Amino acid sequence: xxxxxxxxxxxxxxxxxxxxxxxxxxxxxxxxxxxxxxxxxxxxxxxxxxxxxxxxxxxxxxxxxxxxxxxxxxxxxxxxxxxxxxxxxxxxxxxxxxxxxxxxxxxxxxxxxxxxxxxxxxxxxxxxxxxxxxxxxxxxxxxxxxxxxxxxxxxxxxxxxxxxxxxxxxxxxxxxxxxxxxxxxxxxxxxxxxxxxxxxxxxxxxxxxxxxxxxxxxxxxxxxxxxxxxxxxxxxxxxxxxxxxxxxxxxxxxxxxxxxxxxxxxxxxxxxxxxxxxxxxxxxxxxxxxxxxxxxxxxxxxxxxxxx
Ligand SMILES: Nc1ncnc2c1ncn2[C@@H]1O[C@H](COP(=O)(O)OP(=O)(O)O)[C@@H](O)[C@H]1O
Ligand SMILES: [Mg+2]
Numbered sequence: 001x002x003x004x005x006x007x008x009x010x011x012x013x014x015x016x017x018x019x020x021x022x023x024x025x026x027x028x029x030x031x032x033x034x035x036x037x038x039x040x041x042x043x044x045x046x047x048x049x050x051x052x053x054x055x056x057x058x059x060x061x062x063x064x065x066x067x068x069x070x071x072x073x074x075x076x077x078x079x080x081x082x083x084x085x086x087x088x089x090x091x092x093x094x095x096x097x098x099x100x101x102x103x104x105x106x107x108x109x110x111x112x113x114x115x116x117x118x119x120x121x122x123x124x125x126x127x128x129x130x131x132x133x134x135x136x137x138x139x140x141x142x143x144x145x146x147x148x149x150x151x152x153x154x155x156x157x158x159x160x161x162x163x164x165x166x167x168x169x170x171x172x173x174x175x176x177x178x179x180x181x182x183x184x185x186x187x188x189x190x191x192x193x194x195x196x197x198x199x200x201x202x203x204x205x206x207x208x209x210x211x212x213x214x215x216x217x218x219x220x221x222x223x224x225x226x227x228x229x230x231x232x233x234x235x236x237x238x239x240x241x242x243x244x245x246x247x248x249x250x251x252x253x254x255x256x257x258x259x260x261x262x263x264x265x266x267x268x269x270x271x272x273x274x275x276x277x278x279x280x281x282x283x284x285x286x287x288x289x290x291x292x293x294x295x296x297x298x299x300x301x302x303x304x305x306x307x308x
Contacts, residue, residue: 010060081148
């Protein structure tokens with residue numbers, strides 16, 4: 001199946017010479033919720049702005065629903081809805097007016113039934129005649145989503161949808177996103193909250209310093225979380241792992257003083273007993289043993305911090 005979004009070797013150097021994106025490659029599948037997770041300044045908004053045509057890329061190609069954003073911009077842009085990071089709304093307009101006006105901006109003919117559906121899906125129908133300025137923060141965010149959905153996009157970008165939002169509103173937003181996906185919209189959201197990516201996404205991409213350093217199914221990431229490491233400190237350093245221990249797929253620390261064994265916590269057999277016998281048979285003497293279980297947070301912090 002063709003991806004709904006494909007980003008190939010996209011780079012961005014701002015006019016001040018700062019390279020905000022190294023070559024980025026990313027492919028988004030129809031119907032998924034993809035979370036782009038990264039710390040502030042990683043390049044999330046830059047990437048989204050390029051895909052949506054608000055910022056020029058320095059090189060590379062972007063295709064949305066098969067349309068090249070360079071040569072078929074209008075068709076590509078029409079397939080996209082964007083909920084920007086910065087909240088902006090016309091305070092004096094009513095909910096209905098602002099959302100139906102947005103649709104018109106894309107040259108789409110008036111369709112009151114669609115606007116009604118969007119407002120109902122976002123629990124905004126009762127507020128349709130209210131002026132934006134009278135709404136709560138959470139409702140204003142919903143209005144921005146409604147605007148982004150007004151022209152029936154197939155791919156919705158939510159740039160930090162819950163930054164600075166309290167916990168209750170965040171959960172509310174998560175429910176909204178899930179129900180949008182059920183209605184058939186593909187969603188790419190950015191976040192710097194690990195919990196958010198874990199809660200909502202089907203796949204997670206980690207971006208750091210303008211580089212996507214990992215893309216993985218959430219299930220696979222969670223499986224990694226279900227793995228533990230047994231760290232065996234040795235009395236004397238090893239130059240290499242003895243061949244007889246190869247089946248355990250151990251890793252040796254750089255200084256040769258520790259072996260690490262990874263095992264699944266859910267499995268019936270951990271293999272630890274066999275490993276310990278193997279170590280004894282190989283004449284390796286142990287100094288200490290400890291276990292470590294990584295969390296998504298560890299994986300993220302490792303990826304973000306420890307890379308050059
Ligand atoms: N117009 C600009 N000119 C120069 N640098 C910019 C500009 N916009 C953003 N940057 C820089 O690019 C980097 C990525 O920014 P951004 O894409 O907003 O990150 P994120 O959304 O992940 O927080 C940051 O270091 C930011 O300071
Ligand atoms: Mg941003």
